[in-house]
Amino acid sequence: MDTNPEKENTADLADWQAYHRRGEREALVRLVERYRRPLFGYLLRLAGDAGTAEDWFQETWARALARPRSFVRPPMAPWLFRIAHNLAMDSFRRSRREVPLAQTAEGEVTVADAGTLAPDRLVASRELGERIAAAVAELPGAQRETFSLRMDGRLAFREIADIQGCPLGTVLARMQYALAKLRAALAADYSDWKEMR
């Protein structure tokens, strides 16, 4: 997978135009597959079940593709995640389920003194990923969404603030609370890393 943002922006725009101007279905397939993991991962963390996440995933793309002029310029990710966010919030409101952004009480958190994980020392195993995912699922809605937009969507905090419609400071605080709770929940993994260090 290409890691150059500029190249990805160019590819997104080229595929978007190829689909809308020339009707190239392969371009749509490339776009959907490129955003499958971040977008579906985000929706899965919000919805909590794969069926709803798949439904939202398809509906997000349908909304995006039905309004081609609303995509003005790359990067595509913030625009796409905003559509997904609005879709999820609408769905939460309709079903009267928990609305993640309505949760404002961040609560007390125990900040583990585990330090930070060094990227070069952490073995990104599937088991560890699943433990992290399980701990993320226990986070309050707003923190979970912030964490997912940051980790799955790889968005800047300012972009997350735009999507969630809240000040930048709130987003930063949510992320800090989320990380602190994860440190507490994954204390064993963090201490393993400390011992390795």
Added chain:
Amino acid sequence: MKTTMDATGFEATATAEERALARALEACKLPAMPVGTIEGIERRVRARRMRVLRAMWMSAVAVAAAVALVAGAWRMRSPTVAEDAAFAEAEAEWLSPYDAEFEELETTLLAFEALDFGSDATAFPSL
């Protein structure tokens, strides 16, 4: 995978902890994309476009009905002096071919009126 981002995006601002967590989450397996996902998206796009077209069609019908109602009301209102004159002119034009017949009929009626049949209805000549 990395998504698109600008210079102030994740790559430029992520802490080592965030990068490590992101990498660990990437190793976590997500459900594979179902076979019909693209078809599902296309079907939803078509449905949304049909809804838009239907709404546009309904709007057009509503506008046409409103125009017809206004036109009907316009026709049913009291005519103006100018319209009366225009109608009289048109009426005269339509009836002009029958002027000679009208004159003949008028002459005949005047001739009848000139006759005095008295009170004897039986004396009325047959036409």
